[in-house]
Amino acid sequence: MDKYIWLIPLLPLAGFIINGIGRNSLSKNTIGFIASLLVFASFALSVGAFLQIKSTGLPINVTVFDWFAVDNFKVPFSFLVDQLSSIMLLIITGVGFLIHLYSIGYMHDDNGFGKFFAYLNLFVFFMLLLVMGSNYLIMFIGWEGVGLCSYLLIGFWYTNPSYADAAKKAFVMNRIGDLGFLIGIFLIFTYFGSITYADVFSKAAGMHSKDAPFVLITLMLFVGAVGKSAQLPLFTWLPDAMAGPTPVSALIHAATMVTAGIYMIARSNILFTMAPDTMEVIAIVGLVTATFAALIALTQTDIKKVLAYSTVSQLGYMFLGLGVGAYTGAFFHVLTHAFFKALLFLGAGSVIHAVSGEQDMRNMGGLKGKLPITFITMLVGTIAISGIPPFAGFFSKDEILAHAFMHSTTFYVVGVITAMFTSFYMFRMLYLTFYGKFRGTTEQEHHLHESPSNMTIPLIILAILSAVGGFIGVPESLGGHHELEHFLAPVFERSTKIMGEQTLPKNTEWVLMAVSVLGAIAALGYAYSKYVKKADIPVAETEERPALVSLSYHKFYIDELYDTLIRKPLDALSVFLYKVVDLLGIDDFINGLGKGTIEASKGLRLLQTGNVGSYIFMMIIGIIAILVYSFISIHNIK
Amino acid sequence: MQSLTNTMQAVPLNNYILLSAIIFSIGVIGVLIRRNAIVIFMSVELMLNAVNLLLAAFSVYRGDATGQVFxxxxMALAAAEVAIGLAIIVMIYRNTNSIDINVLNRLKW
Amino acid sequence: MTVSILLFLPVVAALAVLLFKNEAAKHAALFFAVVEFAIALIFLGRFVPDASTQFGVDLPWIPVLGVYFNAGIDGISMVMVLLTTLLVPLIILTTYQHQYKNAPVFYALILFMQAGLLVVFTALDGFLFYVGWEAALIPIYFICALWGGENRIRITLKFFIYTFAGSLFMLVGIIYLYLQTPAKTYDLHEFYSLSLDAHHQSFVFWAFFLAFAIKMPVFPFHTWQPDTYTEAPSAGTMMLSGIMLKMGIYGVIRWLIPNAPLGFLNWQALAIILSIIGIVYASIIAFKQTDGKRLVAYSSIAHVGLIAAGIFSWNSLGLQGAMIQMLSHGINIVGMFFIWDIISRRLNTRDISQLGGIAKVAPQFAIVFLIIVLGTVALPLTNGFIGEFLLLNGIFHAQIWLSAIAGLTIIFGAVYMLRMYKNVMQGETNALTLTFTDIHGSEKLVLGIICILIIGIGVYPQPILHISAAAVDNLVRSVTIKIITAGKY
Amino acid sequence: MNTLILISIIPIVLLYLGLYKAKKALLPVSIIGLIVALGLAVAQWTTPDTAQPTFHGMLLFNNFSIAFSAITICSTILILLLSKGYFESISNHIAEYYAIILFSLAGIVVMVSYYNLTMLFIGIEIMSVSLYILAGIKKNDFASNEAALKYFLMGAFSTGFLLFGITLIYGASGSFNLEAIRNYAVTTPHLDPIFYTGIVLIIVGLCFKVGAAPFHFWTPDVYEGSPTLITAFMSTVVKTAGFAAFLRLFSACFSTVSDFWAPALVIIAIITLFIGNITALYQQSFKRMLAYSSISHAGYLLFAIVALGAGSANSILVYATAYSIASIIAFGALILVKQHSDSDSFESFNGLSARNPFLALVLTIAMLSLAGIPLTAGFIGKFYMFSGALTHYQGWLVIIAVINAIISIFYYFRVIIAMYFHTAERTEVVVPAYYKFVLGFSALVTIIIGIYPAFISKLI
Amino acid sequence: MNTFYFIAFLSIFFSILVISAKSPVHSILYLILTFFTFTIHYILLNAQFLAIVNFIVYMGAILVLFLYTLMLINLNKEAEPVKSNLVKLAAVIGGGCFLITIVASLKLLNVSPGVSLQNPGLGLVKNLGKVLFNEFLLPFEVSSILLLSAMVGAVLLATKEPKSAA
Structure with a gap:
């Protein structure tokens, strides 16, 4: 298997190149086929790798070539596939493949079909690099590369300026995080003399938490994660990223790319474990983000926006998990989230597809009958995300909450409340979309249809995964064996050693589970009464809303806040620096030197009066001056 | 003659220098205050003569004839300059009907 | 096989080009430039990447003054030679769609400038270095002033006087060093072996620093640059930004710091801070620029600020970063200015606010533009990344927090570059941009080569880093030793 | 010595030729005579320099003198070549003009080879008196008249100071002989104060002759008013000779008391630089700009005297050569341009690149050389000056020089800008063959010296 | 000794009159007087030949030439326009300053030896001739160029151009 490991990222890259070059000449079917096939091939290889690791327990480490080396800074282009990355590989290639498949149907009428698949393949390539890299810099390539693809795909319909803006925003915000990541890498290199995981982690494990500025390093890495995984305060790009085609939202902005931050922290777990302060920060940021995004999601009317904020919220959960030391739990949630969120997005895509591109839920409703497969699969996804057993989300979320409880009761309480919100807004979405009667135009109504099979099959597969995916991590309190934890144990081994085994009494755990499940169901019920029973439709854009609702609906005015606090001042500063400092200040100073000289010239030439008398007079003055000067200075010499 | 010169024995050299300097300065002042080119030129001649006198004094003081030869x-120069200078003045007078140097300030700045 | 072939061929070529008529001159110039590049590649093939100077030539020039025609190529020079010889044919190729009046003169000037640049990059004699320095300046002045835009006369004169002013101070520094050498020679290695006290070295430092800071340019000596880049004809802008500003950077590496290590030490912090101010300052200004060329000009100031800061950090990382970034920046900026050349030639405007939606009508153009933008914003696997990464890393080793500020470049760079890309390429086409035709012919060739280079170097930079590695290490070590030994006293 | 004799005889021959109306022969005879004189001078070259003072210590025709004689003779030849057809337009007395120029040259040869203050004085006066005449040869031209009178009055005035100075030196040292003066200065423990005053006054006199501030006031007016060809002669040959004389006196006699006079001279040099350069900026007349530029070059040349040393002579030689050649081009071009536009303003150069590319090119080279851009002779000259100044003084003096060099770019490039970047609808400028030769040759020499200065770099 | 002071006083007195006389003709006449006092100085210094030459050349030739020129061009003219008093004052002050500085620089306050006649025959023609035609032969001959040049020039400048009549 080791020999072919480099093929995993290379195949999608090949797909990118082929589709990129042949985007206009190849037929759509060919393009879709090539793209999907190559990703599938990667998936197959990933499965192979996974099986090998599962059987041997040893990571695969392959160096392809030396990327660059300066002085003692050496960066091999090498891959590391261990337990953690092999699962990520499976998610990326597996979910990726499904989404490719789905996209063939979804994008069928789009002019940029070839381009789309090329980008998608490129994304898979970079995402694979991100998780397969054996050092931070390879990860960073993937890290930025996926940012690029995100940019390209959000701006896929670039003729719409606001889409292009959203793309740009995503890239820039990611870049803010990337800078933190980069500085983190520098710090790591400075203190560990290497950026290869193996070296860094083994060295770090042997150190005391005071030996190196672990807090600083991890904070910087966390900044990177915040950007990529859309946490406060850098989350605003993710909702905007919904401008891209829906499969993109599913793949990039739900299942894979945005979880890169979690992957990175999980990967560097030992460093974070050494820095409890950072862990605290991560937990708080995660929790606040989860709640904050959930609050916003409560009132959104755009189906994709709801999902986007839900993603932000779920990512917050994952960070909460990381912050409280539940590495496995967080990663488990990554996995389950990949299933159900991809499912939800694709389902939403199917809905949007059905209603001719309409995304506003106020104009939907009653689609249950028209889109049965979509409805059922989405229902599964919604249940999963709401944390209702035995669907996938329950197990992963529960694990996180349990750890949060161990860490601090407050975290747990807020976490549960957020889970209730989640349940509420997800079902709200479901009800608004599928229940009641259709609220769109008649033309749209005529057009309503279930999506083609290449779109529904992925939905079904993902629905199954969302339903049963949780069983790989059934906690021991429920009589499970938590396969995932055992599988991942080698990765978190060192951290576990430091933190120590943490377990709750079984009854406590049951109570906790019960609380969260009941909370979720209560929220579900409230949503049902509000949106199905009372058929309460969110008010139109122009109408007044209660203050709190309005605040939530307007996303707490965060975008506006950033606009006023950062963008506008910077733009004003730009103009100021250019017009005042650069042109009037520095340049005019320089020009002033020239102008001053010319003015001096104008003045000085008047000395040349043309009058012999004055010439001679000045000569005399000169002579006197020289005589005086000479004889004063000769006194000094003597 | 002999007696006359003997009386000079007592004149300090400095007095000659002083005298020359004064006359030289008077020449300079003359150049400065007059506008008539010819008078200015005469002031210059005054300066040259002051130098001549000083040279002669030095020559005598040193007992060295080269000063007087100088x-x-x-004088040769003075003669040549006078010839040229007056020619120029005449030429200018012919063109401008004036030898006032203040009139001659077309070239300036 | 000495470096003199490389140095004299462009001069001969320049004279030869004058003999041709307009169109033929273009081809002749391209031919010579390509030959020159081929020769450079032969040199590269024979080059042994150790710290030594190779292909040296050392002829008496003005022996009584200690001036020798002493030039050679070491790893650092090799990269610069490659940069120059690579970019000049590309730049000539970018002019293929132009009809310059007096074309032979135009191309002769470019080739002559190339000679000057190569002299600068290979000179091992202070006098020769200075002569090359100025010999590169004169042609570009005429290129800009003869074929430039509306305000060219005033602006190019300012440019010329400004840069000339700087270089005169450098001349003073060179002569000063010369006078200190026991053997009264301009030999660079004699300069290196001098041991002046810190006070005098500070003097030398400033003499050189002014010249290089103006050339690069480092804040606050930069104000000539946006104007000049804007007014110059595209080929001139490319020569200026692609190659010429590297003279300043190269000068810092080769002539400034090793000649005055203690002076450098005294002023290192200031130099780094100025460079970094330049990064942030120029980036912020670039946000709101509406003239495409001017925007790119400011971006160039920011990028060069980063390179300068990396060099002033004075470690192998920063220096190697600077080496590869010089190459990358040269390639990218030529691409960027060519992009703007294409736009302004087609649409007769460089005003970003008037453009939009070009990607729709010119997809190939959009792709190459995007790749160049990505190279410029230092995306990994493009050439810009390697350089910026190493540079930031180098700065990091010198000054942790300054590195964080310098790192803003990767954010700000993305902001202004993407803003530019969005406003030009994305959005809906308007009446103006609808007429835009996609790239073809020589344009495609040039941009294709540039894109290949951007990605090629980004993916596999090691061969280029390898060229200069030994020389850089050696230089860094020798200077560091000097600083340390001086510190003991 | 033979050179001097020959140069003194040629004008007499010319006067006779003029008498016999052999106008055609004037120029060839002058040129051939000068070339022979040049040959005679160069024939005396010895390495190492073994020349001894001759004629009772009146002259020392050593390599220094030979080099400066050669360069002044060469410049004169070039200028005379430009004179074809020039004097005819002024008046009929062409023979006299040639004669007087050559008389002046004879004076210059004396100036560069004197070894006795008497000879210095006589040499200077021969030169000056001839120049007073030459400045005024456009008898009906008001400007020419004014130039002549101004030059004459101020020249005579400054001669007074020179003489006073010489007298005081004589009074202190008892001799006019340079060697004797030197001995006096070296051996006497307490120098007579009048010796110092003498030095200052000699500085005043000589600074006037070379046009250094604040004794430069005559320069712009006289240069502007004189016939252009004469201006060319004044600003090149005369200035070179002035500096040669200056240097010889100060290096031979006063080098031991340089502590006394150097500071003053430094200040003079700086003032000269600033006045020359800054005032030149705003000039509208090309000719007047050249006049101011010549002042500023005097400032640079003074550096060599300030930084007195073994290399000073060579510095001045190189600088003066570079400056002379470039100036000859500039004035030659000016003559041609003026013939077409009847104006010597910068505007009359507009579009010259189109009207005559050759002329524009050589003038560009000249301007670059004057501005001191590398690969031209002017740069080598400046390089020498900076080197010399840096050897002896702290950097600040050179920094000031550098600032001035920067300022000078502005006005030199004005010409280039006018020629290349401004357009004018005027007819083509025709360059006669003589001019083509002189200008082309000068430009070539400028470039050659700029590229390979080795052959001139250590002449003396 | 008193003779010297007297003559010196006269010299100064007349030279002041030279520059202050309103009419140029008067100036010339005063100048003649001044030069005459110089001649006396020369005699006092035992420089007889010099005295004679001074008398002949200056008073006999140069000043007559001046007078002649003045008569030629300015005969029926009013006196020259005078400079303003301010300028005059400045000029006098400037000249005075010059005098003071030059005197100060010569350090005349020091006592100095008297002018002693070491060689009584110094100023004789015979003696001077020897010097002039031995050591100073070359300058003597070279000054012929000066005179020749001046002569040619004077003729050249002073003659009316035949063309200029037009």
Whole structure:
């Protein structure tokens, strides 16, 4: 298997190149086929790798070539596939493949079909690099590369300026995080003399938490994660990223790319474990983000926006998990989230597809009958995300909450409340979309249809995964064996050693589970009464809303806040620096030197009066001056 | 003659220098205050003569004849300059009907 | 096989080009430039990447003054030679769609400038270095002033006087060093072996620093640059930004710091801070620029600020970063200015606010533009990344927090570059941009080569880093030793 | 010595030729005579320099003198070549003009080879008196008249100071002989104060002759008013000779008391630089700009005297050569341009690149050389000056020089800008063959010296 | 000694009159007087030949030439326009300053030896001739160029151009 490991990222890259070059000449079917096939091939290889690791327990480490080396800074282009990355590989290639498949149907009428698949393949390539890299810099390539693809795909319909803006925003915000990541890498290199995981982690494990500025390093890495995984305060790009085609939202902005931050922290777990302060920060940021995004999601009317904020919220959960030391739990949630969120997005895509591109839920409703497969699969996804057993989300979320409880009761309480919100807004979405009667135009109504099979099959597969995916991590309190934890144990081994085994009494755990499940169901019920029973439709854009609702609906005015606090001042500063400092200040100073000289010239030439008398007079003055000067200075010499 | 010169024995050299300097300065002042080119030129001649006198004094003081010989060259120069200078003045007068140097300030700045 | 072939061929070529008529001159110039590049590649092939100077030539020039025609190529020079010889044919190729009046003169000037640049990059004699320095300046002045835009006369004169002013101070520094050498020679290695006290070295430092800071340019000596880049004809802008500003950077590496290590030490912090101010300052200004060329000009100031800061950090990382970034920046900026050349030639405007939606009508153009933008914003696997990464890393080793500020470049760079890309390429086409035709012919060739280079170097930079590695290490070590030994006293 | 004799005889021959109306022969005879004189001078070259003072210590025709004689003779030849057809337009007395120029040259040869203050004085006066005449040869031209009178009055005035100075030196040292003066200065423990005053006054006199501030006031007016060809002669040959004389006196006699006079001279040099350069900026007349530029070059040349040393002579030689050649081009071009536009303003150069590319090119080279851009002779000259100044003084003096060099770019490039970047609808400028030769040759020499200065770099 | 002071006083007195006389003709006449006092100085210094030459050349030739020129061009003219008093004052002050500085620089306050006649025959023609035609032969001959040049020039400048009549 080791020999072919480099093929995993290379195949999608090949797909990118082929589709990129042949985007206009190849037929759509060919393009879709090539793209999907190559990703599938990667998936197959990933499965192979996974099986090998599962059987041997040893990571695969392959160096392809030396990327660059300066002085003692050496960066091999090498891959590391261990337990953690092999699962990520499976998610990326597996979910990726499904989404490719789905996209063939979804994008069928789009002019940029070839381009789309090329980008998608490129994304898979970079995402694979991100998780397969054996050092931070390879990860960073993937890290930025996926940012690029995100940019390209959000701006896929670039003729719409606001889409292009959203793309740009995503890239820039990611870049803010990337800078933190980069500085983190520098710090790591400075203190560990290497950026290869193996070296860094083994060295770090042997150190005391005071030996190196672990807090600083991890904070910087966390900044990177915040950007990529859309946490406060850098989350605003993710909702905007919904401008891209829906499969993109599913793949990039739900299942894979945005979880890169979690992957990175999980990967560097030992460093974070050494820095409890950072862990605290991560937990708080995660929790606040989860709640904050959930609050916003409560009132959104755009189906994709709801999902986007839900993603932000779920990512917050994952960070909460990381912050409280539940590495496995967080990663488990990554996995389950990949299933159900991809499912939800694709389902939403199917809905949007059905209603001719309409995304506003106020104009939907009653689609249950028209889109049965979509409805059922989405229902599964919604249940999963709401944390209702035995669907996938329950197990992963529960694990996180349990750890949060161990860490601090407050975290747990807020976490549960957020889970209730989640349940509420997800079902709200479901009800608004599928229940009641259709609220769109008649033309749209005529057009309503279930999506083609290449779109529904992925939905079904993902629905199954969302339903049963949780069983790989059934906690021991429920009589499970938590396969995932055992599988991942080698990765978190060192951290576990430091933190120590943490377990709750079984009854406590049951109570906790019960609380969260009941909370979720209560929220579900409230949503049902509000949106199905009372058929309460969110008010139109122009109408007044209660203050709190309005605040939530307007996303707490965060975008506006950033606009006023950062963008506008910077733009004003730009103009100021250019017009005042650069042109009037520095340049005019320089020009002033020239102008001053010319003015001096104008003045000085008047000395040349043309009058012999004055010439001679000045000569005399000169002579006197020289005589005086000479004889004063000769006194000094003597 | 002999007696006359003997009386000079007592004149300090500095007095000659002083005298020359004064006359030289008077020449300079003359150049400065007059507008008539010819008078200015005469002031210059005054300066040259002051130098001549000083040279002669030095020559005598040193007992060295070269100083006096030098005076001849200055005189030769003076003669040449006068010839040229007056020619120029005549030429200008012919063109402008004036030898006022203040009129001659077309070339300036 | 000495470096003199490389140095004299462009001069001969320049004279030869004058003999041709307009169109033929273009081809002749391209031919010579390509030959020159081929020769450079032969040199590269024979080059042994150790710290030594190779292909040296050392002829008496003005022996009584200690001036020798002493030039050679070491790893650092090799990269610069490659940069120059690579970019000049590309730049000539970018002019293929132009009809310059007096074309032979135009191309002769470019080739002559190339000679000057190569002299600068290979000179091992202070006098020769200075002569090359100025010999590169004169042609570009005429290129800009003869074929430039509306305000060219005033602006190019300012440019010329400004840069000339700087270089005169450098001349003073060179002569000063010369006078200190026991053997009264301009030999660079004699300069290196001098041991002046810190006070005098500070003097030398400033003499050189002014010249290089103006050339690069480092804040606050930069104000000539946006104007000049804007007014110059595209080929001139490319020569200026692609190659010429590297003279300043190269000068810092080769002539400034090793000649005055203690002076450098005294002023290192200031130099780094100025460079970094330049990064942030120029980036912020670039946000709101509406003239495409001017925007790119400011971006160039920011990028060069980063390179300068990396060099002033004075470690192998920063220096190697600077080496590869010089190459990358040269390639990218030529691409960027060519992009703007294409736009302004087609649409007769460089005003970003008037453009939009070009990607729709010119997809190939959009792709190459995007790749160049990505190279410029230092995306990994493009050439810009390697350089910026190493540079930031280098700065990091010198000054942790300054590195964080310098790192803003990767954010700000993305902001202004993407803003530019969005406003030009994305959005809906308007009446103006609808007429835009996609790239073809020589344009495609040039941009294709540039894109290949951007990605090629980004993916596999090691061969280029390898060229200069030994020389850089050696230089860094020798200077560091000097600083340390001086510190003991 | 033979050179001097020959140069003194040629004008007499010319006067006779003029008498016999052999106008055609004037120029060839002058040129051939000068070339022979040049040959005679160069024939005396010895390495190492073994020349001894001759004629009772009146002259020392050593390599220094030979080099400066050669360069002044060469410049004169070039200028005379430009004179074809020039004097005819002024008046009929062409023979006299040639004669007087050559008389002046004879004076210059004396100036560069004197070894006795008497000879210095006579040499200077021969030169000056001839120049007073030459400045005024456009008898009906008001400007020419004014130039002549101004030059004459101020020249005579400054001669007074020179003489006073010489007299005081004589009074202190008892001799006019340079060697004797030197001995006096070296051996006497307490120098007579009048010796110092003498030095200052000699500085005043000589600074006037070379046009250094604040004794430069005559320069712009006289240069502007004189016939252009004469201006060319004044600003090149005369200035070179002035500096040669200056240097010889100060290096031979006063080098031991340089502590006394150097500071003053430094200040003079700086003032000269600033006045020359800054005032030149705003000039509208090309000719007047050249006049101011010549002042500023005097400032640079003074550096060599300030930084007195073994290399000073060579510095001045190189600088003066570079400056002379470039100036000859500039004035030659000016003559041609003026013939077409009847104006010597910068505007009359507009579009010259189109009207005559050759002329524009050589003038560009000249301007670059004057501005001191590398690969031209002017740069080598400046390089020498900076080197010399840096050897002896702290950097600040050179920094000031550098600032001035920067300022000078502005006005030199004005010409280039006018020629290349401004357009004018005027007819083509025709360059006669003589001019083509002189200008082309000068430009070539400028470039050659700029590229390979080795052959001139250590002449003396 | 008193003779010297007297003559010196006269010299100064007349030279002041030279520059202050309103009419140029008067100036010339005063100049003649001044030069005459110089001649006396020369005699006092035992420089007889010099005295004679001074008398002949200056008073006999140069000043007559001046006078002649003045008569030629300015005969029926009013006196020259005078400079303003301010300028005059400045000029006098400037000249005075010059005098003071030059005197100060010569350090005349020091006592100095008297002018002693070491060689009584110094100023004789015979003696001077020897010097002039031995050591100073070359300058003597070279000054012929000066005179020749001046002569040619004077003729050249002073003659009316035949063309200029037009």
């Amino acid at each position: 005076v001849f060259f200055i």
